[in-house]
Amino acid sequence: RANSPVVPSDLVVVIPTPAEMERRLEQLDKLASEILLDRLPLVDFYEAGVIREVLRGRGFKDSHLAILQQITSSDVEVRLQVIQDLSELPAGQARRILRTLLKDKNAEVRYRSLSAMATTQEPELFELAKEIAISDRDSRVAELASRIMRQAR
8 A cells, every 4th residue: 555654574564473473382292492592592483482381281381581681691690690590499590500501601600600500409519510610611611610619529
């Protein structure tokens, strides 16, 4: 029509039909939780909703899913806050998130994650600390890992 506004194609949002959403739910339900968690921050609004639905069906709580989205934030302060918020989660889930944060590009995030990991009952703490002591490029993080190794013996 002559009076219709012109909308740039990058602003057009394609809304999936209910049948498409159901098909996508069936496809995503076949994937491992770890794969879904990795995809969550990378997908569009609708796909994220389907992923959250699958994960909720597997026992993940909304608070856990919110934390998982925060660990991918570009804001270091948000990622640091996640470490403080982990006490709300079951220990196993908290340890998984800390393991992810141990690979963060920011040294302070890695340092605080390792400090928090040292207070958990992580069965592989010694091996994890050994790997970090050898490979971390930040001297504070590597030194903390070395101290944890000595204490874990």
